[in-house]
Structure formats: structure tokens, C-alpha cells
């Protein structure tokens with residue numbers, strides 16, 4: 001069962017400017033779904049549509065199995081969100097800020113202490129939120145989004161601008177919310193390194209199109225295998241191999257080719273030796289996730 005599913009989601013801010021062209025998201029229940037894409041890919045626009053902050057122009061949005069359009073309020077009550085920076089009264093403490101939100105949401109008062117404990121903000125005392133570090137402000141934003149006991153959290157680049165420690169703290173919090181509370185989390189980032197190993201599922205968006213969606217191991221299985229040749233003259237070796245593999249390239253003075261079979265490796269080594277290029281080493285390697293990501297989104301991104 002998907003807690004969030006879109007079909008053919010389409011959006012443009014102005015004529016001739018297509019931002020999303022048919023996004024089919026499938027966010028499984030209880031998953032941590034990383035929504036990855038470079039700046040301007042369409043992540044925030046997708047999240048705004050899913051939260052009803054922008055009016056959908058075409059396509060379907062189903063949340064907890066029901067169409068958003070027909071059940072907006074009931075659905076939004078089950079979602080916590082943080083899009084860009086959290087809003088707060090800068091001169092009030094975290095508890096005072098949460099008390100205001102608690103009275104708006106009409107959630108039990110006891111929930112305030114609970115979200116303070118779970119986000120580690122219970123020792124901030126009389127300090128006004130305006131004086132918090134960026135990491136603590138983000139944690140306040142997550143605390144506020146948890147106040148009404150949501151089942152799905154939608155977070156738009158919540159670690160943007162945080163130092164490595166702040167980033168680790170936010171992720172530890174998200175992981176414990178997912179594991180202990182069973183919360184489903186849909187989180188965007190433009191950094192593969194940040195979300196690989198931390199998410200259960202991944203969607204890669206680029207120029208308004210979803211290029212990949214699935215588990216991390218499914219993405220890994222799309223990685224290219226390369227034969228890597230270490231030679232005395234990589235440029236000459238490249239010229240010799242190119243007629244047989246026009247995708248061959250040099251990286252760190254080593255020739256990478258997709259020619260993998262034993263026969264083609266034997267033929268390549270004969271060719272190089274015939275042209276007086278010494279062959280020092282032949283290895284095979286699977287493309288790492290970072291290269292696979294770059295490969296998916298293309299060279300000029």
C-alpha cells in the first residue's frame with residue numbers, strides 16, 4: 001500500500017514552461033522515501049502540489065489511498081510538513097511557540113512534551129527560537145510538524161545549510177521516527193551522498209521527469225560494469241579502442257570501456273601490444289552510485 005501516489009502529475013507556472021511532466025510517485029507506507037534531484041528539478045513544486053499548496057493542473061494525487069482533491073482536510077490532518085524554513089515567533093521559546101500551534105491544531109497539551117522529548121528540544125529553556133542555531137530551528141520545524149500526530153512527514157530539504165553534525169542529528173531523528181513511530185517520510189535532497197544508505201526508497205527527478213524510482217539495490221543493479229585498462233599511453237589506447245566502443249573514456253589516466261567479454265579483452269590487449277602501448281593492469285569495476293546518478297541526469301546538469 002502506498003501512503004502517497006501520484007499519476008501523471010503535471011505542472012507549469014507559466015505558458016511554455018513545463019515544470020513537471022507526468023510524475024508517477026509511489027511512496028510505500030512506513031518507508032523513508034528520498035526524493036533526489038538537482039536544483040530546479042521540480043522537487044518543491046511536487047511537494048507543494050501534494051500538500052495542496054498549489055492547485056494541481058493535471059494528474060491524480062492519492063494519499064492514504066484517497067484522492068486529495070475530494071478529501072483535502074481529512075488527509076492534511078494526517079500529514080506533517082516542513083517546506084523550506086519553519087515559521088515561528090522569534091521572540092518566544094520553543095514551548096511557547098508549540099503552545100500556540102497546539103491550540104490551533106487542538107491537539108492534547110501532553111503532545112507538546114512528547115515532541116520536545118523526541119526532537120531533543122526539551123532543554124532549551126527560556127531561549128527564544130530566534131536565537132536557535134539553524135539545526136535547532138530545523139528541529140523545531142520537525143517538532144511543530146509532529147504536533148498533530150501525523151502518519152506521513154513531507155520534508156523539503158530539511159538539512160539544507162546544516163553542518164555535518166546537524167545533518168546527522170536530523171537524520172537520526174527521522175530514522176527513530178520511522179522505526180519507533182512507524183512514520184512514513186517523504187524527504188527531498190539534492191545530495192546523493194546525503195540520502196544513499198539512509199533511505200529505504202528513492203525517486204530521482206530531473207527536469208520535471210522521474211528518471212528512477214525504487215529501492216536502492218534496484219538502482220544499484222542498473223549500474224554499468226566497466227573493464228578498466230591501465231596502460232602506458234591512455235590517449236593512444238582510447239583511440240585504438242574507440243572504433244569498438246565509442247562510449248569508452250579516460251578517467252584518472254585509466255581507460256574505461258564497456259567491452260567485457262573474455263574475447264574482447266583478449267583482442268584489446270593484442271591490439272594495444274601491436275601498437276606498442278604497454279598494458280599494466282586490467283580490472284573490472286561496477287559504476288558507483290554517484291557516477292550512476294550523474295549518468296542518469298546527463299552531463300550538463
Ligand SMILES: Nc1ncnc2c1ncn2[C@@H]1O[C@H](COP(=O)(O)OP(=O)(O)OP(=O)(O)O)[C@@H](O)[C@H]1O
Nearest residue numbers: 013014019037038039040041042043044045046190
Ligand atoms: N513561483 C514560481 N514561479 C515561476 N517559476 C517557478 C516558481 N517556483 C519555482 N519555479 C521554477 O520551477 C522549477 C522547479 O523549481 P522547484 O523549486 O520545484 O525545484 P527544486 O527541485 O525544489 O529545486 P531547489 O532544490 O532549487 O529548490 C525551477 O526552474 C524554478 O525556477
